[in-house]
Amino acid sequence: MKISIDIDCTPEEARTFLGLPDVKPMQDAMMQEIQNRMMSSLSAMEPEALFKTWLPVGVQGWEQMQKAFWSQMSRAAQGGSSSKSKE
Template sequence: MNFRVDIEMTPEELRRALGLPDVASLQQEMIAKVREQMEAGAEGYDPLTLLKPYLNNGIGSMEAFQKLLFSMMNQYGSSKRDTD
């Protein structure tokens, strides 16, 4: 037996439904800082060092999310093979 559910929602609605934070203001702030540094023409400027404090916290969460999705796909695939 198969069920199919189609849900139409905007990315904003999906973000809220999943409980993800609104990072639009953070993104704008980061872009403004990068633009400021680029306009200043800082010698030896490395954008990664500017973004590193923000990225360190988010990467672990993204890896955990990817592992969760991967385990869900593996479970679905193994249960599918068992029923066939």
């Protein structure tokens, strides 16, 4: 013997019938909070903000790094470091 019952109701009607709470207001508030956080984090993805984050000193720091690189390369090209030439 096989018995089947089909119930045609909306999710809200089923929730009410089963005594479950209505979580729609909480879901709406959470979705709004998620949207606000995503929008605020998108502003950090702007090129100018990324540049400031990656290079806080800016162009001056980049120039210092280049000078250090070239001084190391010129010492290596001369055949040794400055500590060997002092000995």
